[in-house]
Amino acid sequence: MAHQCVVVLVLMKERYFDDLKVGDRFKSESLRVTEKKVIEFAHKFDPQMFHLSRKDAERTIFKGLVASGWHTAAITMRLFVQTLNHAKGAIGLGVDKLRWPNAVRPGDVLTVETKILDMRLSRSRPRYGIIRLRNVTTNQRGEIVQTMLASAIVRRRLRRRPLTTDRKRTGRPLRKSKRCEDISHSKRIRRKTRP
Amino acid sequence: MAHQCVVVLVLMKERYFDDLKVGDRFKSESLRVTEKKVIEFAHKFDPQMFHLSRKDAERTIFKGLVASGWHTAAITMRLFVQTLNHAKGAIGLGVDKLRWPNAVRPGDVLTVETKILDMRLSRSRPRYGIIRLRNVTTNQRGEIVQTMLASAIVRRRLRRRPLTTDRKRTGRPLRKSKRCEDISHSKRIRRKTRP
Numbered sequence: 495m496a497h498q499c500v501v502v503l504v505l506m507k508e509r510y511f512d513d514l515k516v517g518d519r520f521k522s523e524s525l526r527v528t529e530k531k532v533i534e535f536a537h538k539f540d541p542q543m544f545h546l547s548r549k550d551a552e553r554t555i556f557k558g559l560v561a562s563g564w565h566t567a568a569i570t571m572r573l574f575v576q577t578l579n580h581a582k583g584a585i586g587l588g589v590d591k592l593r594w595p596n597a598v599r600p601g602d603v604l605t606v607e608t609k610i611l612d613m614r615l616s617r618s619r620p621r622y623g624i625i626r627l628r629n630v631t632t633n634q635r636g637e638i639v640q641t642m643l644a645s646a647i648v649r650r651r652l653r654r655r656p657l658t659t660d661r662k663r664t665g666r667p668l669r670k671s672k673r674c675e676d677i678s679h680s681k682r683i684r685r686k687t688r689p
Numbered sequence: 690m691a692h693q694c695v696v697v698l699v700l701m702k703e704r705y706f707d708d709l710k711v712g713d714r715f716k717s718e719s720l721r722v723t724e725k726k727v728i729e730f731a732h733k734f735d736p737q738m739f740h741l742s743r744k745d746a747e748r749t750i751f752k753g754l755v756a757s758g759w760h761t762a763a764i765t766m767r768l769f770v771q772t773l774n775h776a777k778g779a780i781g782l783g784v785d786k787l788r789w790p791n792a793v794r795p796g797d798v799l800t801v802e803t804k805i806l807d808m809r810l811s812r813s814r815p816r817y818g819i820i821r822l823r824n825v826t827t828n829q830r831g832e833i834v835q836t837m838l839a840s841a842i843v844r845r846r847l848r849r850r851p852l853t854t855d856r857k858r859t860g861r862p863l864r865k866s867k868r869c870e871d872i873s874h875s876k877r878i879r880r881k882t883r884p
Contacts (some may be wrong), residue, residue: 539763
């Protein structure tokens with residue numbers, strides 16, 4: 495019972511920019527792709543014969559029903575969001591080298607592995623950092639079904655101080671917005687983003 | 690009534706690789722993004738506060754509900770598929786430089802403009818060609834909400850010949866699979882892909 499509680503706490507932990515470092519790896523839970531969901535997604539977003547009907551798909555280049563690449567991408571986002579659980583969310587800036595080397599078929603069970611490739615502070619938004627990551631999505635046989643590089647803005651950890659006056663300088667009360675202090679300690683990152 | 694029929698026929702026309710040329714541009718119909726659909730997509734694929742609830746989203750960096758970038762990408766695919774209407778479908782090979790320069794909000798009406806950037810014949814699959822394209826998705830104010838480059842495999846047009854014998858060579862009946870003849874006439878493309 496105690497063990498279960500620990501697992502839940504670990505899963506629910508919110509992550510800030512400061513909790514990550516280059517080279518960190520995360521593995522998601524897994525998610526089963528059903529025929530019903532493949533067809534439902536295709537009807538809404540990718541109405542092509544190899545995604546829409548098992549029978550029609552047999553006469554296509556895939557010789558059977560396959561999920562839309564955009565469905566795989568959306569499932570990957572779902573697993574990524576659950577795994578990283580960024581405090582205040584992760585805002586996607588862009589994606590590169592999105593590839594689908596193998597088709598996803600009904601019954602496949604997908605897992606996403608995330609690797610943090612690079613990190614820098616945001617110049618325009620001091621409360622945020624920008625992470626660069628690689629997501630690799632695999633099926634139950636370990637075959638890669640999607641790879642991508644992505645950049646996202648994530649929140650930095652800020653600690654509220656009990657101080658309400660700027661003692662060292664003037665002794666005057668601080669403006670409310672200055673009562674939060676940045677507690678990022680990564681010198682490497684600071685140097686990298688200094689103009 | 691006659692005018693309506695023409696419009697339907699034009700919309701339903703299937704396109705082959707041979708019907709396209711570099712520089713061709715296509716503009717999709719438009720699609721309205723509703724609050725209900727933004728939230729529904731987010732619950733399934735991108736459960737973050739700025740996509741899930743109008744109230745919670747007001748306290749985020751977006752100051753209101755916005756669609757997931759993957760929802761915008763999926764809508765773009767829907768509009769692209771409807772517009773190009775590739776015979777036997779378009780199979781996505783990969784996407785690059787997927788960017789979301791402006792947020793999509795409930796009530797926005799999206800349109801996709803496609804430009805064919807490059808074309809080549811498939812070396813491994815003689816019945817197919819590979820197109821490289823750029824998709825730009827805009828809202829009702831003309832603001833760009835998504836840009837991307839993509840490569841896709843599309844079917845080449847093949848014409849069935851009445852011939853059932855290989856007269857020039859042996860006079861023997863042809864195997865069924867050889868009764869189709871390639872009618873692509875693009876010398877430029879042929880030269881480009883010759884080893």
